[in-house]
Amino acid sequence: MNKQAFVSSVLGEFSQTPATEIASAFAPTNIALCKYWGKRDVELNLPVTPSLSLTLPEKGTTTALTVIDKAQDEIVLNGETLANDTPFSRRIVDFLDLFRKASLHFHIDTRNNMPSSAGLASSASGFAALVDALNSLFGWHLEDRQLSLLARLGSGSACRSFWQGFVEWHRGEQADGLDSYAEPISTIWPELRLGVLILDDRVKPIGSRKAMLRCQKTSCYYPAWPDKVDRDLKTLKQAIQSKDFESLAETSENNALAMHALMFTAMPPISYWTPATQEVMQKVWWLRQEGLPVYFTQDAGPNIKLLFEEKHTAALKEHFPQLDVVVPFLQREVDR
Amino acid sequence: MNKQAFVSSVLGEFSQTPATEIASAFAPTNIALCKYWGKRDVELNLPVTPSLSLTLPEKGTTTALTVIDKAQDEIVLNGETLANDTPFSRRIVDFLDLFRKASLHFHIDTRNNMPSSAGLASSASGFAALVDALNSLFGWHLEDRQLSLLARLGSGSACRSFWQGFVEWHRGEQADGLDSYAEPISTIWPELRLGVLILDDRVKPIGSRKAMLRCQKTSCYYPAWPDKVDRDLKTLKQAIQSKDFESLAETSENNALAMHALMFTAMPPISYWTPATQEVMQKVWWLRQEGLPVYFTQDAGPNIKLLFEEKHTAALKEHFPQLDVVVPFLQREVDR
Numbered sequence: 001m002n003k004q005a006f007v008s009s010v011l012g013e014f015s016q017t018p019a020t021e022i023a024s025a026f027a028p029t030n031i032a033l034c035k036y037w038g039k040r041d042v043e044l045n046l047p048v049t050p051s052l053s054l055t056l057p058e059k060g061t062t063t064a065l066t067v068i069d070k071a072q073d074e075i076v077l078n079g080e081t082l083a084n085d086t087p088f089s090r091r092i093v094d095f096l097d098l099f100r101k102a103s104l105h106f107h108i109d110t111r112n113n114m115p116s117s118a119g120l121a122s123s124a125s126g127f128a129a130l131v132d133a134l135n136s137l138f139g140w141h142l143e144d145r146q147l148s149l150l151a152r153l154g155s156g157s158a159c160r161s162f163w164q165g166f167v168e169w170h171r172g173e174q175a176d177g178l179d180s181y182a183e184p185i186s187t188i189w190p191e192l193r194l195g196v197l198i199l200d201d202r203v204k205p206i207g208s209r210k211a212m213l214r215c216q217k218t219s220c221y222y223p224a225w226p227d228k229v230d231r232d233l234k235t236l237k238q239a240i241q242s243k244d245f246e247s248l249a250e251t252s253e254n255n256a257l258a259m260h261a262l263m264f265t266a267m268p269p270i271s272y273w274t275p276a277t278q279e280v281m282q283k284v285w286w287l288r289q290e291g292l293p294v295y296f297t298q299d300a301g302p303n304i305k306l307l308f309e310e311k312h313t314a315a316l317k318e319h320f321p322q323l324d325v326v327v328p329f330l331q332r333e334v335d336r
Numbered sequence: 337m338n339k340q341a342f343v344s345s346v347l348g349e350f351s352q353t354p355a356t357e358i359a360s361a362f363a364p365t366n367i368a369l370c371k372y373w374g375k376r377d378v379e380l381n382l383p384v385t386p387s388l389s390l391t392l393p394e395k396g397t398t399t400a401l402t403v404i405d406k407a408q409d410e411i412v413l414n415g416e417t418l419a420n421d422t423p424f425s426r427r428i429v430d431f432l433d434l435f436r437k438a439s440l441h442f443h444i445d446t447r448n449n450m451p452s453s454a455g456l457a458s459s460a461s462g463f464a465a466l467v468d469a470l471n472s473l474f475g476w477h478l479e480d481r482q483l484s485l486l487a488r489l490g491s492g493s494a495c496r497s498f499w500q501g502f503v504e505w506h507r508g509e510q511a512d513g514l515d516s517y518a519e520p521i522s523t524i525w526p527e528l529r530l531g532v533l534i535l536d537d538r539v540k541p542i543g544s545r546k547a548m549l550r551c552q553k554t555s556c557y558y559p560a561w562p563d564k565v566d567r568d569l570k571t572l573k574q575a576i577q578s579k580d581f582e583s584l585a586e587t588s589e590n591n592a593l594a595m596h597a598l599m600f601t602a603m604p605p606i607s608y609w610t611p612a613t614q615e616v617m618q619k620v621w622w623l624r625q626e627g628l629p630v631y632f633t634q635d636a637g638p639n640i641k642l643l644f645e646e647k648h649t650a651a652l653k654e655h656f657p658q659l660d661v662v663v664p665f666l667q668r669e670v671d672r
Contacts, residue, residue, distance in 0.1 A: 220564040220594055221557045228556040254603055258556055261597030267590055269621065275611035285605065 001176055003153055006044055007098045009178060010149045011140065016101050019139030024064035027128030029114060030055045030160045030167060031194065031305050033252040033297060034232045035259045038216045038225065045156045046180050048216070049229035050171040052236050053160045054194060056326045059114045060125035060161070065133045066107040074107045092130070095154045099134055114196075127154030128161035148181040165189075165329060166240055168233075187240045188329050193313060195306035196324040199276040208300035211270050215262040228258055249295035249307040256297040274302045280320075287319060337512055339489055342380055343434045345514060346485045347476065352437050355475030360400035363464030363497045365450060366391045367530065367641050369588040369633060370568045371595045372492050372505065374552045374561065381492040382516050384552070385565035386507040388572050389496045390530060392662045395450045396461035396497070401469045402443040410443045428466070431490045435470055450532075463490030464497035484517040501525075501665060502576055504569075523576045524665050529649060531642035532660040535612040544636035547606050551598040564594055585631035585643040592633040610638045616656075623655060 001009075030053035038048035068074065073096065075082045075089045082089045092108060110129070112122045131151040135142050142150075144162050152159035152169075160167040163184035172180030216222055232255045239247035263270035277298065284296050284306065292315055294308045306323065308316055317323055337345075366389035374384035404410065409432065411418045411425045418425045428444060446465070448458045467487040471478050478486075480498050488495035488505075496503040499520035508516030552558055568591045575583035599606035613634065620632050620642065628651055630644045642659065644652055653659055 220567075220590075221560055221597065224557055224560045231556075250603070254556075254601060254605070257600045257605060261557065261601050264593045265590060265597050267586070268624075269590070269593060271614075271618065271621070273614055274618070275614045278607075278609055278611045278614045282607065282610070285607070288604075 002043060003098055006153060006177060007150065009176060010146055011142075014099075014140060015138050016099065016104070018067050018104070018137050020137060022064065022066045023133045023136035024062065025129045025132030025136060026060060026062045027125045027132055027158075027161045028055045028057050028060035028164070029122065029125040030157065031297060032157065032160075032299065033166075033248070033307075034229060034236055034255050035299070036156050036169065037212050037259045037262060038222070039156070039212065041175070041177065042213070044177040044180075045152050045154075046177045047156060047169065047171055049226050050233055051157075051160070051169045051229070052185075052233055053157070053167050053169070054192075054328050055161065055164050055167060056194065056196075057164055057328065057330050059196075059326065061110060061112050061122060061129040063108065063110040063126070063129040063133050065130075065137050066109075067137075068105050068107045070105050073105050076107070076109045078111055091154075095127070095130065096134075098153070099138070123155040124157040124161050127151045127158035130154065131158070132162075145181050145183075148183075149178065152177075152180065152182075168237075185237070185240060187243075189240070189243055190327075190329045191310040192245070192328055193306075193308050193310055194326045194328055195308065195316060195320065196326060197280060197304045197306065197320060197322065198324070199280065199304060200274055200302040205272075206270055211263060211266075211300060214266045214268075214270065218267040219262045219265045221258075221262055221265055225258070225262060229255070245309055246293060249293070252297045252307060253295040256299075260298065272298070272301055277302045277304060280304045283319065292316075292319075338379060339434055342489060342513060343486065345512060346482055347478075350435075350476060351474050352435065352440070354403050354440070354473050356473060358400065358402045359469045359472035360398065361465045361468035361472060362396060362398045363461045363468055363494075364391045364393050364396040364500070365458065365461040366493065366496045366503060367633060368493065368496075368635065369502075369584070370565060370572055370591050371635070373548050373595045373598060374558070375492070375548065377511075377513065378549070380513040380516075381488050381490075382513050383492060383505065383507055385562050386569055387493075387496070387505045387565070388521075388569055389493070389503050389505070390528075390664050391497065391500050391503060392530065392532075393500055393664065393666050395532075395662065397446060397448050397458060397465040399444065399446040399462070399465040399469050401466075401473050402445075403473075404441050404443045406441050409441050412443070412445045414447055427490075431463070431466065432470075434489070435474070459491040460493040460497050463487045463494035466490065467494070468498075481517050481519075484519075485514065488513075488516065488518075504573075521573070521576060523579075525576070525579055526663075526665045527646045528581070528664055529642075529644050529646055530662045530664055531644065531652060531656065532662060533616060533640045533642065533656060533658065534660070535616065535640060536610055536638040541608075542606055547599060547602075547636055550602045550604075550606060554603040555598045555601045557594075557598055557601055561594070561598060564591070581645055582629060585629070588633045588643060589631040592635075596634065608634070608636055608638055613638045613640060616640045619655065628652075628655075 032051050032053045034052040036047050036051040040046045040048050128151045131147050147162050148159040160169050160182040166185040167182050169182040232251050235251045296304050296306050298304050368387050368389045370388040372383050372387040376382045376384050464487045467483050483498050484495040496505050496518040502521040503518050505518040568587050571587045632640050632642050
């Protein structure tokens, strides 16, 4: 099935006429505690495994779409107008083409409040915000599940960015991909903290899409990855239910390391680790030995996200002065 | 089977009376291109998999044994007298006890010309030199295979340190361990170079014996390791036969990374990587992208060994001024 056919399956008959001239949306980014690494369908972004994430409520992307009377789109990323032939622009334009008549063009103003392309999942929040803005602009009134399915088409992890807290992306079994969407897990965990350490915001050496395909094809450990994910997902869901911090954080760290192990063993090898990354990891392991319960997770970029509990915030700020502490379960989200 | 019974199986009736008052031996260290990582019998040091190494002809250990008229052994390591209760001393004494009457004691003078306990396999050359010295001292006139079997009992990788060039340690199938010894591969490869980068000679955080057992027990990827080794061993032996440098070096690097991946995914995680290690790896990958065929291998320590061909020596000395270039196939070995 191609993308266009998938969109029709999700939306049925859908309006391609704007209901309003301008629409905007914010979507938060999410950090996978059990990683998405591998596609069973490249065209439809169908994953080899399920995955589980934690949303960072205030970090993400705001995207505004304005209908313009021009022959092509105008794309502004973080205040800078992009040429239409950059990979970023082409990805956005191709995605928009799935939903509009050829004559319709937009001014797209998209802003991340986290660095782009540095493993902080800006493509997750980016495509979620874009889908949300399209939903408003065309007046589709879609349900969460439909938004999730459409965002997945732009970037796999984007399907998890429509909710606060813990979110599970179901692998799905169908070839048409209609059962591969995300859903929130209802548990609220106000004491949980995620600390972001921006170690290096340079653009990463290889995109995660290319990296995961190379791992699938060449890593000697990839065949063991799906079972690993199944076990970790089960452990994580139990840990969430019982609010067992050690189990949640230890499993998350081990899952992230298992993903990076797939990259190191790919041929040629892939590494998102820098000397600075390595230094932080060593420090985390050392702090843990010293009795401070802190763990990390890392995505396809050099930055590290620490997992810890509220009561250890001061100690961690002391060891990592540049730590940006995120409260995943904000009070207003609890009341939502 | 215990160690004592194993020694009897290997040696049969053997003299425990010194044939001479003093004996000494040098044994070279070896660097595994296909790693030994996991024991199927901890007592007898029987490996889960076969392995394959390259000997560094001039780096190793010289050990002299002198019969002394004292109540206990005297152990001198690199010129420094050790207390008898250090882990190193106890390991040597326990090993010697397998071969002597209780009343016999030695002055043991052992010197490494590479840093101890830094992943440069000083225990490999150490136990090989010790077995060789015992063989002379007691006048056993053992065959290579017997020396290899006995050295294995002291340190698994020591069984590979009795030959120059490429050496294969057979896994063996028997429970008694008598078929798990090393043998040389006859190919001579004069153009091959191995460059040692000593990045950090501090004692490693966790011994390799403990590290490999933890990997066996806890790494999600350990079940995939034996098949990985079988494939790599086959590829390496073909590469040696056809002198295919790229295949040899690429497989060696990937095998080393696969071993370190087992460590990162162990619980708790184990890392022999330091920021400096990581920096060298990145540089090697970058040089390769720039067209310089250089690969690395790394053991249970932070140091890196580069694999390259003679013709690129000058270029590599320029990029790594501290590189200690080893010529594995010395002319006199070729003529041996």
